[in-house]
Amino acid sequence: MCTLEKRGDLFFLTLTGDDEHRLSLTLIDSLLSALSQAKSQATRGSVLVTTAHGKFFSNGFDLGWAQAAGSASAARARLSQMVAAFKPVVAALLSLPMPTVAAVQGHAAAAGFLLALSHDYFLMRRDRGVLYMSEVDLGLPFPDYFTAAFLAKIGSVSGRRDVMLRGMKLKGDEAVKLGIVESAHDSAESTVEAAVRLGEQLAKRKWNGDVYAEIRKSLYPELCGVVGVGVATPKAKL
Numbered sequence: 001m002c003t004l005e006k007r008g009d010l011f012f013l014t015l016t017g018d019d020e021h022r023l024s025l026t027l028i029d030s031l032l033s034a035l036s037q038a039k040s041q042a043t044r045g046s047v048l049v050t051t052a053h054g055k056f057f058s059n060g061f062d063l064g065w066a067q068a069a070g071s072a073s074a075a076r077a078r079l080s081q082m083v084a085a086f087k088p089v090v091a092a093l094l095s096l097p098m099p100t101v102a103a104v105q106g107h108a109a110a111a112g113f114l115l116a117l118s119h120d121y122f123l124m125r126r127d128r129g130v131l132y133m134s135e136v137d138l139g140l141p142f143p144d145y146f147t148a149a150f151l152a153k154i155g156s157v158s159g160r161r162d163v164m165l166r167g168m169k170l171k172g173d174e175a176v177k178l179g180i181v182e183s184a185h186d187s188a189e190s191t192v193e194a195a196v197r198l199g200e201q202l203a204k205r206k207w208n209g210d211v212y213a214e215i216r217k218s219l220y221p222e223l224c225g226v227v228g229v230g231v232a233t234p235k236a237k238l
């Protein structure tokens, strides 16, 4: 599952346990309530740092649960349920009134990759862990908001092709080169330490969280439209 812990200005959202942190309906629910709690406690200077325990940041949706449905159509229905349930998590991160930092200490695949990418800053370890969009290998199409997020957040056309059309498994330094990851670090611990340092620097700016969220949303109007997040039209000061 996940926990939310406030230490000073920083909210630590941690996917706990030594498993693959598969985004099941239960974990998705747990993420949503943690994000709603962070939002309700946000003040100037708040920052979210998201990380996980073990070898996986998140290995994506719980395909095992989908495949256990007993028929192909029931499996598709379960997968579609997770797709629909996860969209509000992306929306919540897009509209969170604070800077967000993902400290990716392990593998991030498919929806798990999107969870990390939905943060403002994406830090990753270089010695272990890959970023991997397995959908092309699985024969699964991308939900609209997945594509919208990758278009919004990955500027490189060849990078998007390699990630989404080629299913490349990117290590930390490769992801930095593609501009997907802010910085790569030598271990899980140093990745989290770097994320905390960055979070503390951002916290010192004491930004107005609501304005911060509006500016973030204005950067990604298409993505906001797809996930159903309203973008305020700036009121011209007469």
Ligand SMILES: CCCCCCCCCCCCC/C=C/C(=O)SCCNC(=O)CCNC(=O)[C@H](O)C(C)(C)COP(=O)(O)OP(=O)(O)OC[C@H]1O[C@@H](n2cnc3c(N)ncnc32)[C@H](O)[C@@H]1OP(=O)(O)O
Binding pocket: 055, 059, 060, 061, 062, 063, 076, 077, 079, 080, 083, 107, 108, 109, 110, 111, 112, 125, 126, 127, 128, 129, 130, 132, 134, 135, 138, 139, 140, 141, 142, 143, 146, 169, 171, 172
């Ligand atoms: C037509 C049908 C339509 C149906 C329509 C229905 C609805 C449509 C909706 C479709 C939905 C689409 C969106 C789906 C989203 C999802 O989330 S679906 C779930 C997807 N998840 C997955 O597919 C899981 C993918 N994960 C994996 O494949 C693996 O877990 C992994 C991430 C590749 C990790 O594999 P693993 O074997 O566990 O890796 P390791 O053992 O850790 O590492 C392998 C070796 O590599 C070395 N290594 C790892 N990282 C590094 C590094 N950074 N540097 C160097 N070396 C590294 C590691 O040491 C290992 O090496 P060895 O030890 O020598 O083996």
